Amino acid sequence: MxxxxxxxxxxxxxxxxxxxxxxxxxxxxxxxxxRLDRVAERHRASARNLVxxxxxxxxxxxxxxxxLSAVGLSSLGRMEAGVLGHLDAVLTALHALAGHAPRPxxxxxxxAEEAAPLTPAAGRDVLEERAEQLLGxxxxxxxxxxxxxxxxxxxxxxxxxxxxxxxxxDLARVNCAHDDExxxxxxxxxxxxxxxxxxxxxxxxxxxxxPKLRTGPLEPGPRVRxxxxxxxxxxxxxxxxxxxxxxxxxxxxxxxxxxxxAPGAEDVLGRLAPGEQAMLTxxxxxxxxLTVRAATGAGVLLTCEKTVYWATGTEVDTPxxxxxxxELPTTARAMRVHGGEQIVLTRSMEPQPAVTEPPxxxxxxxxxxxxxVSPGDRVLIDDGKITGRVDANDxxxxxxxxxxxxxxxxxxxxxKGVNFPDTYLDLPALTEEDRSRLxxxxxxxxxxNMSFVRSAEDVAQLIDALEAEDAQDVEIxxxxxxxxxxxxxPAMLLEAMRWDGVGVMIARGxxxxxxxxxxxxxxxxxxxxxxxxxxxPAIWATQxxxxxAKDGLPSRAExxxxxxxxxxEAAMLNKGPYIVEAVEALSDILERMxxxxxxxxxxLRRLRSWSL
Numbered sequence: 245m246x247x248x249x250x251x252x253x254x255x256x257x258x259x260x261x262x263x264x265x266x267x268x269x270x271x272x273x274x275x276x277x278x279r280l281d282r283v284a285e286r287h288r289a290s291a292r293n294l295v296x297x298x299x300x301x302x303x304x305x306x307x308x309x310x311x312l313s314a315v316g317l318s319s320l321g322r323m324e325a326g327v328l329g330h331l332d333a334v335l336t337a338l339h340a341l342a343g344h345a346p347r348p349x350x351x352x353x354x355x356a357e358e359a360a361p362l363t364p365a366a367g368r369d370v371l372e373e374r375a376e377q378l379l380g381x382x383x384x385x386x387x388x389x390x391x392x393x394x395x396x397x398x399x400x401x402x403x404x405x406x407x408x409x410x411x412x413x414d415l416a417r418v419n420c421a422h423d424d425e426x427x428x429x430x431x432x433x434x435x436x437x438x439x440x441x442x443x444x445x446x447x448x449x450x451x452x453x454x455p456k457l458r459t460g461p462l463e464p465g466p467r468v469r470x471x472x473x474x475x476x477x478x479x480x481x482x483x484x485x486x487x488x489x490x491x492x493x494x495x496x497x498x499x500x501x502x503x504x505x506a507p508g509a510e511d512v513l514g515r516l517a518p519g520e521q522a523m524l525t526x527x528x529x530x531x532x533x534l535t536v537r538a539a540t541g542a543g544v545l546l547t548c549e550k551t552v553y554w555a556t557g558t559e560v561d562t563p564x565x566x567x568x569x570x571e572l573p574t575t576a577r578a579m580r581v582h583g584g585e586q587i588v589l590t591r592s593m594e595p596q597p598a599v600t601e602p603p604x605x606x607x608x609x610x611x612x613x614x615x616x617v618s619p620g621d622r623v624l625i626d627d628g629k630i631t632g633r634v635d636a637n638d639x640x641x642x643x644x645x646x647x648x649x650x651x652x653x654x655x656x657x658x659x660k661g662v663n664f665p666d667t668y669l670d671l672p673a674l675t676e677e678d679r680s681r682l683x684x685x686x687x688x689x690x691x692x693n694m695s696f697v698r699s700a701e702d703v704a705q706l707i708d709a710l711e712a713e714d715a716q717d718v719e720i721x722x723x724x725x726x727x728x729x730x731x732x733x734p735a736m737l738l739e740a741m742r743w744d745g746v747g748v749m750i751a752r753g754x755x756x757x758x759x760x761x762x763x764x765x766x767x768x769x770x771x772x773x774x775x776x777x778x779x780x781p782a783i784w785a786t787q788x789x790x791x792x793a794k795d796g797l798p799s800r801a802e803x804x805x806x807x808x809x810x811x812x813e814a815a816m817l818n819k820g821p822y823i824v825e826a827v828e829a830l831s832d833i834l835e836r837m838x839x840x841x842x843x844x845x846x847x848l849r850r851l852r853s854w855s856l
Contacts, residue, residue: 253311255342259335261308265300266331272299276856279738287741289362290370290779295856296327297777298734304850315341324776325367332361367779375781375813378691378719378747380414380447386834388810389414390827391449391783395819398434399427405434407824409446412831415814416446417693420681421453432688447690449721452678454695455671459625460607461595462658464574468527471501472551481549487534489560489567490543497543503554504570505543512565513539522546522562527555534560578655579604581646587632587656589613589623589642603643604656612671613664614639621667626660628757665727665758673702679709686715693721693749698728700739707743719745721783725754730767734854737778748775749816753786770853772811781813789830793820798829806830810837 273280276295283291300323309319317337323330339345362370376382379389392413398404405416416435418428432448439445474483486500490513516539524532532552538545544567546560558569577598581587589608590596596605608614614637617623623632623644632644673696685692694706703722710718720743724730733748740746750771756764768784775782789806792798798806806829809815815834817826 253314255315255338258308258311258315259338259342261311262331262335262338265303265305265308266328266335268303269296269299269328269331272296272856276738279735279856283738283741284744286744287746287779290367291738291741293325293327293362293367294734294737294774294778297324297774298854298856300327301773301851302855317341323364324773325371325779326362326364327777328361329363329366333363367776371776371779371781371813374745374779378721378745378781379783379814380444380690383412383414383443383831386810386831386838388784388812388834389814390830390834391415391417391785391814391816392823392827393417393419393817393819394431394435395823396423396427399423399430402434402437404824405431406438408827409435409438409440409443411824411827413446413827415449415691417449417451417816418689419451419453420678420685421451421456425684428684429688448688449691449693450681450685450689451693451723452674452681452685452695454673454678454697454723455612455669455675456609457613457662457664458609459656459658459660459662460590460593460609462577462579462598462606463595465577465598466527467556467572467574469501469503469554469572469575470551471548471554473549484535484547484549485552486537487546487548487552487554488543489546489569490540494540494542496538496540496545500545503558503572506557506568506570509567510541512562512567513541513544515564516544516562520563522560522567524552524558524560526558527553536562576658578657579606580653581630581649581656582653583646583649585646586635587625587630587644587646589644589662591640606656606658608642608662610662610669610671612669613662613667614642616669617642617664617667622665624663624665624757626654626657627753628663628761629654630656661754661757663754663757668728672705673697673699674705674709682709682713682715686710686713686718689718691719691721691745691747693723695723696725697722697736698726699732700735703736703739704742707740710743716744719743719747721747721749723749723751723785724771725751725758727755727758730755730759730771731853733771733774734856737774737780738856740780741778747781747783747813749783749785750812751785767853770851774854783814783816784809784812785816786818788815788817789826790818790820792829793817793823793826795820796822796825803833806833807837810834 273292273295280291305320313319318334382389390412392408394416418431435448436445471485471487473481473485476482487503488497488500489503490505492502516536518536518538520536522534526532532548532550534546534548536544537547554569556572560567579598581604585602588603588605590605591614593607617634617637619634619636621634631648632646634642634644636643706720722736750768752768759767772782789798789802791802
């Protein structure tokens, strides 16, 4: 049987291979000297390391990894934060293994090095420092911060903000696509007021909306509210339906469907008693018997064993007179589409009728699409629930055939995202609306998140706009939402390093739609590697514990996904009725995962994603 000495590669051969690899990385640095010269001085070493890493990953290093492992040395799996320093440590060990004298300096000195190259440990220290600058301090019990998208009600509910911070929120995200400056100012004031003993107030990040790529409106549906009882699988009623006919802010409205009550009902309400019965004919002309469970001056709580379709003006006959339902909101309509059917996107954003057979016509909010989209391009609607391929574009109408909508079809709704993964859309990432928001963001935010960024030129636009606002103390974060942004990320990071504080948000929802869900795991991992090489904090975003935040119960897959978030410097939660519970759960998961982050060994095949 052959011994290890017979099968392991000779140290001298490995020295030659590693030194040649190091020389290629240094040449890459020289080639990028013009870009590196534009980087802020504090980021210069990080930018060089980024260039080294991109050059390193342009090669398939798996044979070298195996060869180094065979002689008991590092397999290069955790070198992102300090590429040259790590290679130098490997070379030192190889020379010792070969019995050579200590190495007299680097075989090929880096053109910009005045001291020894960064080691991975030193690079990780730099990353931690940058993360604290951008995202604030970590909590003692975990290594990953939690960012939370504030709902609109946070503007008038300081207690909600307090509960979020107590649950574990480290950063509050304000989305400029919703609400207005007055509401944002109130939200931010609540956040700034929420410092606690041993914990600073959460930092504030503001999202610039970027270009709006959404479906247009549909004509509203009727003002009807369907209320049904809870039934078992055999159809037997387990829980009666509960309707509070009255003011929405009454305590009795909790745990009931609220239907507004028309004015002038005080006399009837004052005479109603629990146990009395009432009658109505609902919007579908069905007669229903209801039972009074409680009555106050603000309204009446009614239960029913059958489904009731309430409408504006529905009359409820009681033993003491008639109550009338007030103005109900319109119902949102949708069109169910199937594979092979036609959808027509129109430049006009006028509300369209919700039809039941093709062609299904709906507006598209982005005028540039009608200039840039070509036949054969794919169009993805509502996070990819509907996929179409363009048949024609006459400049006013884009006709497409549905090629994916699930076996039962999918609902085409208003105000849903539209993606054009095969189309280069010639439009700026920084819209006029974004520019109008920048003065407010510069005055109130700690971080500005740039949406739909796709190039170094887009990053330069944001930096120039912030400089014009004299907002050098505001950090920036680049939202990676498209395949274009992913492929150009190294160049975008080098441009962003002109600025003082820089981060990256991995917007996994849009990115998964554009790249395909099959590639998503690979892309998010590669972005994390690249950010570590650049010493740029990463924010793990989109659909983190989404089922828990929206419905109160997480899926098993969400728990595993949330645990992966500890690989980033921050994880972002979106709003939902159970957002406080979601923050508590994520904080608990991250605490349990603290310390496990380094239990991996990456295999370094060649990456074709990036070049400089």
